Amino acid sequence: EPEVTQTPSHQVTQMGQEVILRCVPISNHLYFYWYRQILGQKVEFLVSFYNNEISEKSEIFDDQFSVERPDGSNFTLKIRSTKLEDSAMYFCASGLAGAPEQYFGPGTRLTVT
Amino acid sequence: AQSVTQLGSHVSVSEGALVLLRCNYSSSVPPYLFWYVQYPNQGLQLLLKYTTGATLVKGINGFEAEFKKSETSFHLTKPSAHMSDAAEYFCAVTRMDSSYKLIFGSGTRLLVRP
Numbered sequence: 001e002p003e004v005t006q007t008p009s010h011q012v013t014q015m016g017q018e019v020i021l022r023c024v025p026i027s028n029h030l031y032f033y034w035y036r037q038i039l040g041q042k043v044e045f046l047v048s049f050y051n052n053e054i055s056e057k058s059e060i061f062d063d064q065f066s067v068e069r070p071d072g073s074n075f076t077l078k079i080r081s082t083k084l085e086d087s088a089m090y091f092c093a094s095g096l097a098g099a100p101e102q103y104f105g106p107g108t109r110l111t112v113t
Numbered sequence: 114a115q116s117v118t119q120l121g122s123h124v125s126v127s128e129g130a131l132v133l134l135r136c137n138y139s140s141s142v143p144p145y146l147f148w149y150v151q152y153p154n155q156g157l158q159l160l161l162k163y164t165t166g167a168t169l170v171k172g173i174n175g176f177e178a179e180f181k182k183s184e185t186s187f188h189l190t191k192p193s194a195h196m197s198d199a200a201e202y203f204c205a206v207t208r209m210d211s212s213y214k215l216i217f218g219s220g221t222r223l224l225v226r227p
Contacts, residue, residue: 004156031213042219043157043203048212056212091156093215100145100164100213104157 002026004105006092012111013082021077021108023092032075033093033102034067036060043091049075050097082112115140115206119218127226132176132191134221136204139185146187147205147215148178157203163187174198199225 005024013019025032034046047057049067064086066078075094079086089109093102120135138144148160161172168180174197178189187204201222205215 033214035215043205043215043217045214045216048214050212056214058214093157095213100207100209101147101159101162102213102215103159104149106156 004092004094004103006090006105006108008108009106010109010111012113015084015112016081018078018080019082019110021079021090021092021110023075023077023094023105024073025075025092025094026103027073028096029094029103030097031055031095031102032067032069033095034077035091035093035104036088037091037107038085038088046077079110082110084112086110087112115144115208115216117204117206117216117218119204119221121221122219123222123224125224125226126194128196129193132189132194132198132223134189134202134204134223136178136187136189136218137185138187138204138206140206140208142208142210144206144208145213146178146180147207148172148176148187148189149203149205149217151201151203151220153200160189160202194223194225196225196227199223 032049037043047061048055089107091107092105095102116139118137146163149157163180171177204218207213
C-alpha cells in the first residue's frame, strides 16, 4: 500500500540554523500539506500546496517558513533561522484532488537547541 | 471558523468493554469529519471519515462513528476494546470550500486495562 514518507525521522539543530524537512507524498496525490504538533499540544495546520503554489497557509506560516516541490516526487518544508519554539513534530500529508481525506507520514521530530 | 472539541484527554476501559470517544465540532458549513489514530512514535492513521451520505460510518479495526448534525457530534465507538487499541485518537474537521485543511481536536488517549 502506498504511503507518505518523511526524512529525517529526527533532526537536531542549533538555534538560528536553517533546516529542510523532506517528504515524499503518495505518487498520484495532488494536494500536499504540512502540520506540526508541539509536544503536548494539538496538531496544527501550517500550509497546503496545490498545482505548484500555496493554496492556504496559517498564521503560524510566516516568512520564516517556505515550501517547495523541487521535482516530481519530493515536497519540502524549509525553516529559516530556527527558534527554540520551532521544536515540534512536523507531519507531511497528501491527498487526491477533490477528496478531503489526507494521508500522513510518520513525522520528523525537530529539536532546536 | 471551524473547531473541534474532544471531551476527555484520557479514557480508560477494560479489555472487552465498550469504547466511546467523544467529539463535538463547530462549523458554519456542512463539515467533513475524520478520526485519526496515532500509535506511539508513529504518524496519524486514518480510521474513518464522514463526507456525505450515510451518517453511520465504519472504519478500520472495528471502529465506527455516527454523524449527528443536531448534536454537532461525531463520537467514535467500538463494541469491544482490545489491548492493541491503546493509542491517541484525534477527531478532525474540514470543509469543502477550503484546501481541505484539517482542524484537529486536542486528542484523547485511550488506555486499555487487561
